[in-house]
Amino acid sequence: xxxxxxxxxxxxxxxxxxxxxxxxxxxxxxxxxxxxxxxxxxxxxxxxxxxxxxxxxxxxxxxxxxxxxxxxxxxxxxxxxxxxxxxxxxxxxxxxxxxxxxxxxxxxxxxxxxxxxxxxxxxxx
Numbered sequence: 001x002x003x004x005x006x007x008x009x010x011x012x013x014x015x016x017x018x019x020x021x022x023x024x025x026x027x028x029x030x031x032x033x034x035x036x037x038x039x040x041x042x043x044x045x046x047x048x049x050x051x052x053x054x055x056x057x058x059x060x061x062x063x064x065x066x067x068x069x070x071x072x073x074x075x076x077x078x079x080x081x082x083x084x085x086x087x088x089x090x091x092x093x094x095x096x097x098x099x100x101x102x103x104x105x106x107x108x109x110x111x112x113x114x115x116x117x118x119x120x121x122x123x124x125x
Contacts, residue, residue, distance in 0.1 A: 015085065
């Protein structure tokens, strides 16, 4: 989480697009809450201003200038992966930059290409 926030030059956890929490103690491990790159993202479907644009490879891209801060996207995400920037009143959603991966000491976070998405994109061509 610190690494994600640091990619924008911020200190602390403010600005992180991922959230990691305990699954019930160290013995049970951790849960990573991050955008799952839905092929038909519900967060984009409920955006009244089209500020969230579905990406061909899955997930969304935020057009911040169009965002009115309604929060519909956060409510629509079934994974709770649309985090919120209270200062800017806008969503924070992982952009799959991979910056966090090298900072994860337990290899919990890894960048992987999802075969189903790649195959679906190939079929659509």
